[in-house]
Amino acid sequence: MARTISYREAINEAIAQEMARDPAVIVMGEDNAGGAGGPGAEDAWGGVMGVTSGLYHRFPGRVLDTPISESAFIGAAIGAATRGMRPVAELMFVDFMGVCFDQIYNQAAKFRYMFGGNAVTPVVIRTMYGAGLRAAAQHSQALYPLFTHIPGLKVVLPSSPYEAKGLMTQAIRDDDPVVFFEHKAMYDTTGEVPEEPYTIPFGEAETAREGSDVTVVAFGGMVARALEAADALASSGIEAEVIDPRTTSPLDTETILESLAETGRLVVVDESTPRCSMAADVAALAAGEGFALLRAPVQQVTAPHTPVPFSAGLEDLYVPDAQRIANAAKAAVDWSR
Amino acid sequence: MARTISYREAINEAIAQEMARDPAVIVMGEDNAGGAGGPGAEDAWGGVMGVTSGLYHRFPGRVLDTPISESAFIGAAIGAATRGMRPVAELMFVDFMGVCFDQIYNQAAKFRYMFGGNAVTPVVIRTMYGAGLRAAAQHSQALYPLFTHIPGLKVVLPSSPYEAKGLMTQAIRDDDPVVFFEHKAMYDTTGEVPEEPYTIPFGEAETAREGSDVTVVAFGGMVARALEAADALASSGIEAEVIDPRTTSPLDTETILESLAETGRLVVVDESTPRCSMAADVAALAAGEGFALLRAPVQQVTAPHTPVPFSAGLEDLYVPDAQRIANAAKAAVDWSR
Amino acid sequence: MTETIPTDASRGLDPDGLLRAYRTMRTIRDFEERVHDEFATGDIPGFVHLYAGEEASAAGVCQHLDERDTIASTHRGHGHCIAKGVDVTGMMAEIFGRATGVCKGKGGSMHIADLSRGMLGANGIVGGGPPLVCGTALAAKQQNTGGVAVAFFGDGASNQGTTLESMNLASVWNLPAIFVAENNGYAEATASTWSVAADNIADRAAGFGMPGVIVDGFDFFAVHEAAGEAVERARAGGGPTLIEMKLTRYFGHFEGDQQTYRGDEVRNARETLDCLTRFRRRVVETGELTAERLDAVDREVAALVGGSVERARAAPAPDGADLLTDVYVRYE
């Protein structure tokens, strides 16, 4: 039975259902319950954005607050995963990866390879990304290209409540280290979500909208904007196909190339900064495997090569919007040699 | 007057000359002198690869050993740079960035922007990268794409002793944070290097070899292999133009596009893993701005999407070699729609 | 061993010094209360963390500092900025995201900085400041300026590896650095009695080879005394000190925080421990300052802060072109 719930609730529900299903699932992070050691309420926060709210009382002893020691507790989640647990650890904002990245890319990501296949590390690292909350340069970054670069990690970017639940369920059941990117401006977005548990497989893109004039590949928070752009384009007679890869690693290159075979035009929409980004990654796919299909220059729509500014007007210019996406699609369609 | 010296000596000489020229230049890192607090020799190591050897005695008080506390001392170099110093700090192997990346990308790289232009942070972070020493997964990574992704950083990859000296001199004199990548397998490579100080500007590619059939863009340690491949190709009648961008940020897109205008064929050679890499970045340039020039699929020659293996045979397969580069160039040249 | 500074200690402040201290604390208090009110109107964007209640710490430490000296701050940075002399009008404009802000509206509350004042910035990263302070302390040492550098950080930040290793580095290099742990009892909603696995943060000093001091952070004079000793030692080449301030923040972790994790510490602190009330009572009792002079300061400060809001509200937003500037000194 599907109901309308928020992206936040969808993630919470996925975690709760997996905790009920599998005692190996535990949750940890700064104030993931909240109130530890204090005189007031327990479960005072449920995470800074309330995503893990309520789990503390439902699953006694399985939701752990932590000190502000990301290397130690992200590493602890990884270590626990090698011993039969399935930890879901929160790296609050992905901007904070810089104090604990080693545990993620040198430890979790490499164990299996370094140890000759004799390691299984089913850890999920939840993290928030993206601009839009006027949170400025150190609390608004996207950074998923950095994780996508690393062999051994899987990288997930849900674009709706439905995807958030299904991908989180898959992430928890998955036997590899997964970094799960939640867009912080999407928590209140609502959508239809089945009540029962379900999984969405990794590496399978969703065609969010069909169209034969131009392919628009958009990631995470950019999917909604791409769809908005597609609506606008439709009114000027351009039918855009919007592809939501859902995971950047693995990446469903097949669906992208199939669409490209039909449209011959490609726009990639990526909230991250442009260099060595997902926009570049998909554009490179088109330039290589997709070259024979490509009939116009690939349009990359990304943030600029700058930190995220604070002031509202600047931040609004920073993040790709429907207008820029539509313009890029038009340029792709209008282009002729 | 040019003499033949090694890549290691070239870097050492650049630092020494800048230390002599500017008292603000200081050097720090683990065992950059070596022997601190011990009963034996001072300047016992000059860094794990001997790059800073001899500076300790020549510049008393200006070469600092450090505890194994990368966040603290890389951060210290950055802090000192905001107060008139020009520190050259060593992050021994770039693989260790995971314990101190925050100071680099959230602090140094963003100060100027976050502070509205009121910051100058002339720090140089020297680091070693690359495979070939059988040093396995945590001591052999390339990782420069991660730094290239970050606005506010400059990223330098010298491919010869000549470049190493000129780019290091520029890095030290440069007013922005610079990450200087030294290929650990190249330290004993020798070449002609002028004795007097000189700079090589950032963002200006070197055309290492001219040719009109195919453009080969190669980074750092891959330049020599690309040249080797070009020699092999020449004997089968293919003239490859080899471009050495020297810096990935800024990137000299103009030189690449100019060459592409002539050849219409592009190979990118990047020792890093392929996803969101420099290979992808340059391929994306070709798919966008360069589309009209491109007459064949871009060939990306990179390491595979795996950690670096230990065993010699596997590691030799891991790193792109002249054969793979030549094959890719042939494929580009032979391709027809 | 850690030692506790008695609350009646003093360090020979003359009336001008006392007035300056009071003005600093009052400016911080007024500024923060006003930001609290303005935030409620919805016109201040982003995350805002207020320093009210902790004024004696910033003021008591920074009273010893001059233009040779540097400080690094935290996400809760307004108080440190004001105490280090950053322009209040520019700060308010920054918090409102205006082009006239100290960072041209590009940084906001979490990144207010003024390097020309030796203020290395609020910092969005918990534990981001201590490494930087090792660097500015090192610069002072290399340049022989006699300068010192102070890292302010919270109880939560005292568990961040970057903070801990910075203390060790400062000792190893014998830096003129001072580590000020502002233990306000909570990191977000987590009690420091739980997250700090020691009775006191100051107990960690011994493991890093420096003196550790515990101070009543509501008592300006105790802070001033302890900081004075630490600054003196640092300037004289005696190396770093860790000072733990015990205090309370008056507002939530950030604006909007419901604070259900707390008891009635705040009411208690406001009623019986407040740094401004205690300072005022003491200097009036001893006759060092009159209530009238202090009232005059209150009025001046109110006008300054009120004016800063008016000017911020009237100021222009940054120009769209500013999006792309100030990334590099030069990039081509």
Place this chain on the structure above:
Amino acid sequence: MTETIPTDASRGLDPDGLLRAYRTMRTIRDFEERVHDEFATGDIPGFVHLYAGEEASAAGVCQHLDERDTIASTHRGHGHCIAKGVDVTGMMAEIFGRATGVCKGKGGSMHIADLSRGMLGANGIVGGGPPLVCGTALAAKQQNTGGVAVAFFGDGASNQGTTLESMNLASVWNLPAIFVAENNGYAEATASTWSVAADNIADRAAGFGMPGVIVDGFDFFAVHEAAGEAVERARAGGGPTLIEMKLTRYFGHFEGDQQTYRGDEVRNARETLDCLTRFRRRVVETGELTAERLDAVDREVAALVGGSVERARAAPAPDGADLLTDVYVRYE
């Protein structure tokens, strides 16, 4: 407060236990000396860091551990592996980069691991292990296995933030974890008396709410005693302990190191402190074991290690196809 364990302490080891201890130490010693010789032939690739001299630490700690328990190691990991029961033949093959290695030749000396033995791996990252140990200790606690987890790390690693914050986390979560600081006097070429800004690494324990113990790391019995107490406390839910072993490595930081930074510590240690010599002398003097039985162990070990080299040399290199396997459990 830190306490020093007297070197004549014991913990009721029966002859089998003593024999096991001796065999472990002898195996490590033989293994490392042999790797040293083989490295000199040029046939062992990469960076190799030898544990010879420090055997009592690994052996004395791991003697208390069983299959419930886990350890994390360092770049200097061979000794810990052997003490935790990793197959010596598979280890030697791994160091030679053979397909028959415990990691199929993909890891090498710095990444030898055997999770099935609770050995979480040597680690190329200084300070990489302690966070992981918090995790395996947590797993043991959640699963109620009674298991403990041990982090071995060096004096150099004791200055890495990851190590420091892990100690705090272990206390905060009251984990069955043991932190073993192997202070061999140097991190690469840097003396620990310089890099550790405290008299002892164990002095840091208090700041993280756990007991700190200093042990003569050449004395198997002292190590065994101290580790026994820590393991017992951890299994009983009493939380973590920090044990500092004072010892010396007999070889350079890595194979090839000229060691000009050292004095004659090694000669002195080998002559007067050596853990094997002292162990042997003691158990023979007390009559607990005879020289003959110990000699027999020596012969068995020599055969084992010698055989491991022969088999490693004869073993095939990994197949080229292995380059692309073992990255993910499943990836599509």
